[in-house]
Amino acid sequence: MRHTLSVMVENEPGVLSRVVGLFSGRGFNIESLNVAPTLEEGVSLMTITTVGDEQIIEQIVKQLRKLVTVIKVVDLTELKSVEREMVLLKVNAEDAKRAEILRIVDIFRCKVVDVSVDELTLEVTGDHGKIDALINLLSRFGIKEVARTGTVAMKRALQV
Numbered sequence: 001m002r003h004t005l006s007v008m009v010e011n012e013p014g015v016l017s018r019v020v021g022l023f024s025g026r027g028f029n030i031e032s033l034n035v036a037p038t039l040e041e042g043v044s045l046m047t048i049t050t051v052g053d054e055q056i057i058e059q060i061v062k063q064l065r066k067l068v069t070v071i072k073v074v075d076l077t078e079l080k081s082v083e084r085e086m087v088l089l090k091v092n093a094e095d096a097k098r099a100e101i102l103r104i105v106d107i108f109r110c111k112v113v114d115v116s117v118d119e120l121t122l123e124v125t126g127d128h129g130k131i132d133a134l135i136n137l138l139s140r141f142g143i144k145e146v147a148r149t150g151t152v153a154m155k156r157a158l159q160v
Contacts, residue, residue: 002031002128003057004083004153007046007064008072011037015069019046022063028052032085032150043071049128049151080156083127086149088113089135092142093120101141108134119144 009015016035023030031049038045050060057075064073076083093101098120105112105122108130114121124134128151135143 001053001077002049002051004076004081004151005046005048005050005057005061005064006072006074006076006153006155007048007070008038009044009046009067010069010071011042011044012069015044016046018067018069019048019064022067023050023060026059026063028056028060032148034150034152036152047150047152074155076153076155080158081153082156083151083153084125085128085131085151086123086125087131087135088145088147089122089124089138089143090114090145091120091122091138092118092144094118097141101138104134104137110134 007019009019020030020033028050031051032047033049034047035044037043050057052060057077061073061075064070091101101120102112105120108124108126110122110124112120113123124131126134131148135146
């Protein structure tokens with residue numbers, strides 16, 4: 001099962017390396033990783049998506065909490081949260097297929113950020129399911145290139 005971990009860390013050199021080393025040293029895979037400073041000075045927030053059963057995720061969380069530079073770890077998978085990812089897609093768009101692609105772009109609220117004679121570059125933001133659905137739909141036209149930011153996530157304010 002896919003899990004999204006929110007990891008608050010001290011913003012100092014080597015922290016990212018230690019977290020990634022923890023995963024690789026134990027044979028766990030990171031599906032995506034996003035890091036940025038928070039409003040609190042000297043603190044950064046990592047959003048890590050990984051795949052594993054409950055036992056593996058519990059082990060990852062425990063190991064992360066042992067790192068001195070880790071302030072807080074939250075598994076957002078079981079909580080109500082908001083997830084987003086931004087993706088750039090370059091897709092084949094010959095004249096005969098361009099109108100159909102633009103209809104899909106409209107449905108998924110994508111932006112066309114670059115146009116050429118035979119391809120479109122699209123920008124889309126959404127959760128993991130939306131991104132996968134769009135890629136699946138556009139794959140029949142021929143996707144030339146994909147660049148993904150990785151998931152960023154935040155716990156919702158009310159947990160009812």
